[in-house]
Amino acid sequence: VKQPKKKKLKKNKTSKPSNPDVLSDANNPLEIVANALHKRNKAISAPPGALPDGWEKAQDASGKTYYFHRGTNKQQWEKPTKPRESSNWKVARDSTGKEYYYNDKGETTWRRPPST
Secondary structure, eight states, rough: OOOOOOOOEOOSSSSSOOOOOOOTTOOOOOOOHHHHHHHHHHHSSSOOOOTTTTEEEETTTTTTEEEETTTEEEEEOOOOOOOOOOOOOOEEOTTTOOOOETTTSSSSEOOTTTTT
8 A cells, every 4th residue: 555645844944933953834824824924013013223102312411312201201321122012822733743832923933932
């Protein structure tokens, strides 16, 4: 009896994570959706260097840059960073049965995220 040929999986060089030992199946619907969401989120995210909501950049009399928040009147020399938003990580399995994780922001990883 002839055994059916097994599909060969190609190494995925473009999606996250970029581990050269990770195999991916381009026909896996979850991978297709995760990759599409990741690309979309990268395209619509704030430009690099954008300040968190409410923060503005200014200069003092000597020309040194500082940052202030209108709502709280907080002032600081260091550039404020956006707080990390919690991600609702979900677990799925690829076509070989290996677990991976994805979230609503389009991120994917083979390692268990700390919030799961």
